[in-house]
Amino acid sequence: MRVQALAREFLGPAIVLGLLVVLSSALLLMVGVEPLEVGQALAEGSVGNRQNIGETLLRMIPVAIVALSLIPSLMIGVFNIGAPGQMSLGALCAYLSSLMSTNAPPWVMLSIAVIAAAIGGAIPALFCAILRARWQINEILSTLIVNALLRLFLDFLLSGPMRGFLSNIPQSDALAANSWLPILMEGTRAHVGLLLVFLFAGGLLYLRSSMLGYRLRLFGASPGLSRRAGVSQTKMVIWTMVLAGAGAGLAGWVQMAGVDHRLYTTVADPVGQTGLFAALLGGLHPVGVALASLLFAALLRGGDFLQIGVGVSPELINTIIGLIILGMAGRSVLKFRRDV
Amino acid sequence: MWEGLIEATVRLTVPLLLVSMGELISEKAGVINIGLEGMMSAGAFTGYIVMVTTGNPYLAAVAAMVAGVAVSLIVVAFSVYGGADQILVGFAIYVLVPGLTAFLYAQGFGENGITPLLPMIDFPILNDLPFVGALMFRGNAFYWAAIAIFVLQWMVLQKSRFGLLVTSAGHNPSVAASLGVPIRPVRAASVMICGALAALGGAALTVGALGSFSSVATGGRGFIAIGIVILGRWRSGGIALAALLIGFADAVRLRLGSQLDVPVQIMAMLPWLVMLAMLILGARLTTSPAALGRRY
Numbered sequence: 277m278r279v280q281a282l283a284r285e286f287l288g289p290a291i292v293l294g295l296l297v298v299l300s301s302a303l304l305l306m307v308g309v310e311p312l313e314v315g316q317a318l319a320e321g322s323v324g325n326r327q328n329i330g331e332t333l334l335r336m337i338p339v340a341i342v343a344l345s346l347i348p349s350l351m352i353g354v355f356n357i358g359a360p361g362q363m364s365l366g367a368l369c370a371y372l373s374s375l376m377s378t379n380a381p382p383w384v385m386l387s388i389a390v391i392a393a394a395i396g397g398a399i400p401a402l403f404c405a406i407l408r409a410r411w412q413i414n415e416i417l418s419t420l421i422v423n424a425l426l427r428l429f430l431d432f433l434l435s436g437p438m439r440g441f442l443s444n445i446p447q448s449d450a451l452a453a454n455s456w457l458p459i460l461m462e463g464t465r466a467h468v469g470l471l472l473v474f475l476f477a478g479g480l481l482y483l484r485s486s487m488l489g490y491r492l493r494l495f496g497a498s499p500g501l502s503r504r505a506g507v508s509q510t511k512m513v514i515w516t517m518v519l520a521g522a523g524a525g526l527a528g529w530v531q532m533a534g535v536d537h538r539l540y541t542t543v544a545d546p547v548g549q550t551g552l553f554a555a556l557l558g559g560l561h562p563v564g565v566a567l568a569s570l571l572f573a574a575l576l577r578g579g580d581f582l583q584i585g586v587g588v589s590p591e592l593i594n595t596i597i598g599l600i601i602l603g604m605a606g607r608s609v610l611k612f613r614r615d616v
Numbered sequence: 617m618w619e620g621l622i623e624a625t626v627r628l629t630v631p632l633l634l635v636s637m638g639e640l641i642s643e644k645a646g647v648i649n650i651g652l653e654g655m656m657s658a659g660a661f662t663g664y665i666v667m668v669t670t671g672n673p674y675l676a677a678v679a680a681m682v683a684g685v686a687v688s689l690i691v692v693a694f695s696v697y698g699g700a701d702q703i704l705v706g707f708a709i710y711v712l713v714p715g716l717t718a719f720l721y722a723q724g725f726g727e728n729g730i731t732p733l734l735p736m737i738d739f740p741i742l743n744d745l746p747f748v749g750a751l752m753f754r755g756n757a758f759y760w761a762a763i764a765i766f767v768l769q770w771m772v773l774q775k776s777r778f779g780l781l782v783t784s785a786g787h788n789p790s791v792a793a794s795l796g797v798p799i800r801p802v803r804a805a806s807v808m809i810c811g812a813l814a815a816l817g818g819a820a821l822t823v824g825a826l827g828s829f830s831s832v833a834t835g836g837r838g839f840i841a842i843g844i845v846i847l848g849r850w851r852s853g854g855i856a857l858a859a860l861l862i863g864f865a866d867a868v869r870l871r872l873g874s875q876l877d878v879p880v881q882i883m884a885m886l887p888w889l890v891m892l893a894m895l896i897l898g899a900r901l902t903t904s905p906a907a908l909g910r911r912y
Contacts, residue, residue, distance in 0.1 A: 303716070303719075306725075307719075307720065307723040307724075307725055309723075355703060407895075407896065407899075411896070411899035412899065413895050413896065413899050414846065414895075416650070416839075416842075417839065417842060417843050417846065417891075417895060418892070418895065420836070420839050421843075421888050421891055421892045421895075422892075424836065424885075424888045425885055425888050425889070425892075428881040428882070428884050428885050428888075429881070429885075431881045432879050432881035432882055435879070435881065436879060549711075552707075553707065553711070556704065556707070588723070589718075589719055589722035589723060591715050591718040591719035591722055591831065592715075592719050593715070594711055594712070594714070594715025594716075594718070594719070595712060595715040595716045595719055597711050597712075597715070598708050598709070598710075598711035598712020598713070598715055598716075599708075599712060601704065601707055601708035601711060601712075602690070602694070602705065602708035602709075602712060604704065604708075605694055605700040605701060605704040605705045605708055606694060606698070606700065
């Protein structure tokens with residue numbers, strides 16, 4: 277009996293995975309690329325050796341931070357796609373805070389940057405949250421608009437007033453060394469941002485079993501019932517979105533202070549968007565979401581590697597991610613059929 | 617200067633209007649189509665490839681619409697008949713299809729090159745009117761197609777039996793079903809029409825306006841179209857006005873941006889700011905289809 281239940285649980289993902297491999301192989305054959313070679317390159321690039329594992333972890337950190345911090349808002353059915361914009365502003369605020377001092381001890385600078393990044397990410401989220409809570413303005417649209425605006429604003433700053441010395445592309449000067457995130461794994465670029473991921477995952481695991489987590493679930497399942505139970509919709513929407521925004525701001529900071537050590541226009545690409553999909557794929561469970569982030573990070577790293585190794589353009593990865601999300605939607609089709 | 621501004625407004629409005637009309641009928645039937653961008657991208661790419669290969673814009677438009685319908689069948693299978701979450705399926709298409717077209721384009725699928733500008737078709741006599749002549753009675757084949765489809769859609773939604781079925785499927789599907797409305801077929805048809813129109817809008821962009829394709833050709837226009845449907849309050853006329861407004865803001869950015877002493881990035885914010893302002897100002901008046909996004 278248990279074996280059967282287990283088999284049923286794994287049947288869906290197995291079918292999805294099989295279809296995924298078949299479809300992407302067909303696509304590769306269509307453009308004249310050997311699928312096996314691509315598979316090998318993806319594996320080699322993502323987990324092939326210590327350095328590549330480090331690169332995968334490096335990409336997982338911001339994706340996981342965005343994804344985990346989105347969980348509470350997604351639990352109550354708020355689709356905030358504003359992570360790219362919130363990351364940009366978080367990174368900008370953290371960068372500006374780093375200009376305060378170039379010789380203060382690192383732990384002081386890092387603490388200031390954490391606060392600056394969280395506030396920077398929370399502000400645009402708060403704006404959209406108020407629009408949603410007060411006037412029922414669709415948050416998918418408002419966050420999308422704010423994303424575009426913040427991207428342009430950052431591009432404006434980096435092309436003009438903040439452009440780095442002798443730089444001919446829109447990017448800032450390098451960050452002072454006392455604001456860099458320390459490396460966690462010797463010989464790789466994986467930095468201490470990884471600890472933030474564990475912190476977030478742990479906090480959310482605790483939240484699941486707490487009263488607040490119960491309220492969130494109740495609200496997500498039945499807004500009417502929870503309103504009668506005295507849960508304020510306005511507060512729920514605003515606080516969960518602000519939390520997601522602060523998380524995204526931190527993700528922008530780790531990307532800026534941990535990877536490139538300077539601010540550039542596309543700091544949120546492709547992390548901001550991928551975070552949402554990782555949260556959904558992980559089924560809004562902290563552990564699942566962390567694993568989904570790891571999967572997407574491996575795909576992203578593998579995609580970067582593909583271009584150099586096999587000469588296949590990394591856009592392939594978006595196709596694969598799209599198929600994964602579709603497969604996940606398809607699993608709920610199976611469930612829906614059982615319900616009826 | 618005005619001539620140029622009007623010409624750019626029309627050119628930028630046509631794709632937006634086509635895509636928004638597609639989203640309108642889908643949302644009227646109760647299916648929110650976040651994957652609009654993907655359908656648009658499919659049309660933009662297919663239309664472009666066919667145009668380069670054959671040089672025939674009509675063939676390109678038809679091929680684009682076929683591609684759009686093909687993508688919409690995913691929504692039909694998963695969301696309409698399968699009961700999967702509409703938002704999730706929409707996001708999947710939003711990532712999948714633009715990723716696919718960008719991949720195929722980068723891998724050098726089909727021939728590439730700049731396609732020629734389409735000839736302008738004048739409406740006799742009226743095109744000589746000052747001001748409105750250039751705005752309303754002059755445009756390429758996509759412009760006239762958009763006008764024709766606009767009138768047709770308005771009549772179908774307002775006056776026809778099918779329009780009533782669509783509205784009932786989006787407003788109260790259970791009651792409608794008890795009165796004998798085939799909800800799923802009606803929703804499926806609406807989503808397929810949406811796919812065709814969104815793809816035609818994509819082709820209007822690459823074949824009709826740009827003459828080229830790039831991975832960022834659609835550039836968020838699918839989402840803008842969803843905004844336009846909200847701004848237009850789910851009415852044909854409102855949507856046309858909203859599309860024209862966003863098209864105008866985009867044209868101002870394009871035409872005046874180079875002449876004024878304002879950084880390009882600040883000018884590029886204009887269409888987005890207009891949309892944000894409209895969303896906020898119109899928030900209280902919103903009347904969305906009651907069963908929008910609900911599975912049936």
